[in-house]
Amino acid sequence: MAYPLVEDISKSISSAYGFLNSQTGMTRRGTVIVDPEGIVQYISVFNDRLGKDVGHIYNALEGLRYIHDHPGTPQEFDIIPAGWRVGQPALTIRVPNDIGKL
Numbered sequence: 161m162a163y164p165l166v167e168d169i170s171k172s173i174s175s176a177y178g179f180l181n182s183q184t185g186m187t188r189r190g191t192v193i194v195d196p197e198g199i200v201q202y203i204s205v206f207n208d209r210l211g212k213d214v215g216h217i218y219n220a221l222e223g224l225r226y227i228h229d230h231p232g233t234p235q236e237f238d239i240i241p242a243g244w245r246v247g248q249p250a251l252t253i254r255v256p257n258d259i260g261k262l
Contacts, residue, residue: 168187171185174187174188177190177192177203178205179205188205188206188207188208189205189206189208189212190203190204190205190206191203191204191212191217193220193224195228196228201224202220202221202224204217218246219244219245219246222246223240223244224240226238226240226250227239227240230250234255235254235255236254236255237252237253238250238251238253239251239253
C-alpha cells in the first residue's frame, strides 16, 4: 500500500484541515486518512509536546480499510470496537436485534 505524503509550503492544506496555529504560524503535527473516494475518514491533530501513538494510527487505518472492504447493508454491518487490533474480529451488528446491546 502506498502512503502519499505532501509538502505544504504555502500552508494551504494545514489551514484547510485546521492544523495551522494562527498565533505562531506553525503547522501542528497531525494525521488525516482519506478513503479512495476522497472522503476524510480519520483526522487527528497533536499537541507538539505530546507523543503520538503510531500503533493507534495504524490500527485506525487498518480498521477503516476493513470497513471500506466490507460495506455491509443497513440491516447488517461490521463495526470496529475501541481497542481493536489487526487480526481481531470485527463486531457484526444486526438491526434491530443488536441495537442497545453494546
